[in-house]
Amino acid sequence: MRILRQHRRFHAARGQGLRTLFFIAAAITLLTLDQHFQALHAVRSVFSAAVYPVEWLVNAPSFALRDMGTAFQGHTKLVEENQMLRHKLLLARARLERLNALRRENQRLRTLLGTAAELPGNLRIASILTVDLTPYRNLITLNIGLTSGIRPGLPILDASGIVGQIKSTGPFSSQVILITDPASAIPVEIERTGLATLAFGTGSLNLLTLPYLPNNADVHRGDELTSSGLGGRYPRGYPVAVITQVTPRPGQRFARVEARPLAKLGREHEVLVYTFRHTTPTGESIR
Numbered sequence: 001m002r003i004l005r006q007h008r009r010f011h012a013a014r015g016q017g018l019r020t021l022f023f024i025a026a027a028i029t030l031l032t033l034d035q036h037f038q039a040l041h042a043v044r045s046v047f048s049a050a051v052y053p054v055e056w057l058v059n060a061p062s063f064a065l066r067d068m069g070t071a072f073q074g075h076t077k078l079v080e081e082n083q084m085l086r087h088k089l090l091l092a093r094a095r096l097e098r099l100n101a102l103r104r105e106n107q108r109l110r111t112l113l114g115t116a117a118e119l120p121g122n123l124r125i126a127s128i129l130t131v132d133l134t135p136y137r138n139l140i141t142l143n144i145g146l147t148s149g150i151r152p153g154l155p156i157l158d159a160s161g162i163v164g165q166i167k168s169t170g171p172f173s174s175q176v177i178l179i180t181d182p183a184s185a186i187p188v189e190i191e192r193t194g195l196a197t198l199a200f201g202t203g204s205l206n207l208l209t210l211p212y213l214p215n216n217a218d219v220h221r222g223d224e225l226t227s228s229g230l231g232g233r234y235p236r237g238y239p240v241a242v243i244t245q246v247t248p249r250p251g252q253r254f255a256r257v258e259a260r261p262l263a264k265l266g267r268e269h270e271v272l273v274y275t276f277r278h279t280t281p282t283g284e285s286i287r
Helices: 002-037 041-118
Strands: 122-134 137-142 155-157 162-169 174-178 185-190 196-201 224-227 239-247 256-261 270-275
Touching (some): 137 270
Antiparallel strands (some): 122 270, 155 162
């Protein structure tokens, strides 16, 4: 029995070897024919069409992942470019605003210099360091003081009108009381008529009162007030304010008259410190 089984195995192995040789020979023959005569082109087309759906299903996940990666990279690149453009736009706007600020500052300085050229005496441009504005006091601090020859009482102007006067000085700074300070009073005259009176501060940057004008005084809304020069503190004829309200008060001696200062109080960065010559009642010229 054992010999019989070995004999069968030998014949089976021999048969498998022959079949293998047959398939190898057939494959070589088919490859040769296909290479020279394209004999299997139609067969390949059929198999390719049949296998394509399977290949697509197998490759679909990798294609999807690749497309997602490409889309994510594209989105990330767009976000980075957008952020970069935003930064550039911000820098460009900042530079533009800086140029506009310099242009406005140059214009203010030209206006101040033009005002200085029209006034007799000495003028000096000073920068405002601090602003102290409350209902009870209107003060500013300048960057020049005793070392620059600044003394109390000197008038402070801007290109539009009278700002105030030096209240106190230190070595390198000065404190200015504005014409709108409740403790301030400035001699003025109505430019149209020459009528002289006093304008008092109220604590509001937009309001002066003229409490000593009679009910029958020739004063109207829109009249301009200029400094009268009385007291020798301010240059005569410099703009101070414009009348905004005239209300007669029957039964009382004086009318209610209000005015708006022309100087840009609290809104400018530079002012003029003015030293001018004026005359005493005897005609003597003093500083």
